[in-house]
Amino acid sequence: MTNDEFAFFLGCLIPNRLPAIEKASRLVCDKLGIRLYDMDGASCCPAPGVMKSFDKNLWLKLAARNLQISEKMGYDLITMCNGCYGTLKDASMELKEDKEKLSDVKETLNRLGLSFENVPNVYHLVEYLYFDYGLDRIRETITNKLNLNVAVHYGCHLLKPVKYRRSENFEVPQFFDELVEITGAKSINYPEKSTCCGAGGGVRSGMKDVSLEIAKRKVASIKGADCIVTPCPFCHMQLEQVSNIPVLYYTQLLALAMDIPKDVLGLEVEL
Amino acid sequence: MLNSIHSCMKCGTCTGSCPSGRVVSFRTRQLVEEHCLGEIDLDDIAIWYCTTCYNCMERCPRNIDITDDILRIREEAYKQGKVLPQHKDIMSYIYRTGHAVPINEEIKDLRESLGLSRIPPTTHKFEEALGIVRLLLEEGGFNDK
Incomplete structure (x- = not known):
């Protein structure tokens, strides 16, 4: 479980096309006492529509590199985008459920100088607000x-x-x-x-x-x-x-x- | 992976649940059946109509992983170089910038006017991280040609 602290995954569309959503999300989370820490060097999740269609193994490795940043920060990952959630949540679950895939991904990342031990949990901001943070606490801020x-x-x-x-x-x-x-x-x-x-x-x-x-x-x-x-x-x-x-x-x-x-x-x- | 397709009872729930099937000639059940029989035409544009909404897969009474199967069909097409140029462009953007949708000057200005960092703290800012993304893509056989 988290203490309302997260590695904040930006993705592509929000920071690079719709930054007003990033602004609102940062302000709202601040009001709610949810602390968001930037994931330096995060990339595209990668895009599930294209990358997962082209090469699932490569999709998984690029997703794992993003998950690795969150793990090194010591926080679970939170995202504002359904597409990023689709990639990062599904990739995290596949890695947690399939030891062979996990060891293959670890081997690749290790070779590139990145240590990856435990797969972090992945949250969608909206899902987290409802299922973990709770409506009552949000209500107090309205x-x-x-x-x-x-x-x-x-x-x-x-x-x-x-x-x-x-x-x-x-x-x-x-x-x-x-x-x-x-x-x-x-x-x-x-x-x-x-x-x-x-x-x-x-x-x-x-x-x-x-x-x-x-x-x-x-x-x-x-x-x-x-x-x-x-x-x-x-x-x-x-x-x-x-x-x-x-x-x-x-x-x-x-x-x-x-x-x-x-x-x-x-x-x-x-x- | 496709063994489960043999349990298909051709009810058509998948086709009837497809958002693309309502606007174009895309018949999910037919596609999965063709894949099962090894008769799929990877040049058929239809394999790219799926929005991956997962309705077909979640509603399938025989629990066939239809959406996942469609993604595997596309993977076969990619291996044979049968991809849309627009999709290849997205791969190139990821290779060059780390992002499927890279930033531009207008958005940098907008970010600044909102009080956000001009450059987001992603591969746009961290060159070394972008280098690792590129290595992974190259190892996966993707080159930006």
């Missing part, structure tokens, strides 16, 4: 109840594969709705709530028209919402491209409920 109708989007890799996830219910999950609703916002239902955003698996990068068509159908089914809230920068970017209403990352919503000013957050949305 000083500006939001009067908003929110279309919640979970994203696939926060929920699946189920064998490596905290929530057993992937069909009708509740935990992210509850996290959204403690801000005062109301999570509205919509027909395509559980549908994939269409970005993953290399589809957005490889066949953007197909990818955006999936997103458009999803977003078209949202009625009566003031905004969409996501736990993933990739889903976020994808939905934002086809949505007429603003898309917020969860920590941005929470930051507004903590009364952190929009200009500090770099948020230009009208809600």
